[in-house]
Amino acid sequence: MQEIRNIVPIRGTVFGSPECSNLDELSADIAFLGFPYEQGCMTALPSGKKWGAKGIRHDEKGYKYQGGSGGKDEEACGWFDIDTGTWQLRGVTMADCGDVNVLPAEGERNSDSMTNCDRLTEVVNKILDRGAFPVVMGGDHTQPYPILKAYGDFTKFHPIDIVHFDSHHDFWDSIGGAKINDADCITRCSELPFVDHITSIGINSRSRMGQKDYDAAIAYGVNIITPDRFKRIGVTEVIESIPKANNIYVTVDIDCMNCFEVPGISGRECGALSYLDVEQTLKGIPMRGNVIGFDITGLIPDRDFNGITARVCNNLIAEALAAIFPSKR
Ligand SMILES: [Mn+2]
Numbered sequence: 001m002q003e004i005r006n007i008v009p010i011r012g013t014v015f016g017s018p019e020c021s022n023l024d025e026l027s028a029d030i031a032f033l034g035f036p037y038e039q040g041c042m043t044a045l046p047s048g049k050k051w052g053a054k055g056i057r058h059d060e061k062g063y064k065y066q067g068g069s070g071g072k073d074e075e076a077c078g079w080f081d082i083d084t085g086t087w088q089l090r091g092v093t094m095a096d097c098g099d100v101n102v103l104p105a106e107g108e109r110n111s112d113s114m115t116n117c118d119r120l121t122e123v124v125n126k127i128l129d130r131g132a133f134p135v136v137m138g139g140d141h142t143q144p145y146p147i148l149k150a151y152g153d154f155t156k157f158h159p160i161d162i163v164h165f166d167s168h169h170d171f172w173d174s175i176g177g178a179k180i181n182d183a184d185c186i187t188r189c190s191e192l193p194f195v196d197h198i199t200s201i202g203i204n205s206r207s208r209m210g211q212k213d214y215d216a217a218i219a220y221g222v223n224i225i226t227p228d229r230f231k232r233i234g235v236t237e238v239i240e241s242i243p244k245a246n247n248i249y250v251t252v253d254i255d256c257m258n259c260f261e262v263p264g265i266s267g268r269e270c271g272a273l274s275y276l277d278v279e280q281t282l283k284g285i286p287m288r289g290n291v292i293g294f295d296i297t298g299l300i301p302d303r304d305f306n307g308i309t310a311r312v313c314n315n316l317i318a319e320a321l322a323a324i325f326p327s328k329r
Helices: 049-058 116-129 144-153 185-190 211-220 227-241 275-287 308-324
Strands: 030-035 079-081 086-088 094-100 133-138 160-165 195-201 223-225 247-253 290-297
Touching: 030 049, 030 116, 049 133, 049 290, 049 308, 094 116, 116 133, 116 144, 133 144, 133 308, 144 160, 144 185, 144 247, 144 290, 160 185, 160 275, 185 195, 185 211, 195 227, 223 227, 227 275, 247 275, 275 290, 275 308, 290 308
Parallel strands: 030 094, 030 133, 133 290, 160 195, 160 247, 195 223, 247 290
Antiparallel strands: 079 086
């Protein structure tokens, strides 16, 4: 049987961090991984989520991993935050592992070959095995389920709570009977034996959340924060509504934000969260538990305007990581 690579190299890395295409040699606090996959979406929807990771990598304004003062190329240079008077991500090491190798979904397949989602699970499993914190960039929102499956072998991370940012509940049972897709990812995650509480932030009622799906989410115990409720109670109370947990996994579908802040997406929403709502909530999550992984999804560079949405994604990743990883120097 032909050897199939699990990851493929890319051009340009997140924040200009070093590339690591051999996972056996991965040695970093944080590992970036692209999952250029959109086989979990209805094909009637706008396509191009598979280029999301590429868009984030090519954003030019964001954190520069190798920079520092005095013109020196300092590794993991971090930045100084004037709100807190502290350095952010200084000395926190990062590596970009490239993209998961996504192959055609249909057609004849060797019985022992893996699906694309299995390949994602295997790569994240390896990243965890190397002691790094995975940051997966979609691709569509199928990804949290195969990512979380990778934590199955690591009981030190159990139980896992999920904090989910989205305009859509993603609590469908299936799409026409087909399971494991971008509308049922939270349902599938809820079925994993080591997943416990789920908080879904930004869910709106205009996005076809049928009452059946709503009832299923409530029956599971999902803590749903709509944009209206977010505005009413404010960010501090939103953060406090996230149950205290041992371990927290964070998944961000960027359509949780107003479409005029994230035009480069598929389902453009109004009356949604703002960029700062999401950033400030992300910064509060480490106070509720040990954050063990992060993914971001939904960017379609071809629908973006002048890279605005890629800018938002790149910045959210940097700010979320800065809240999770204190500076080392
Ligand atoms: Mn979603």
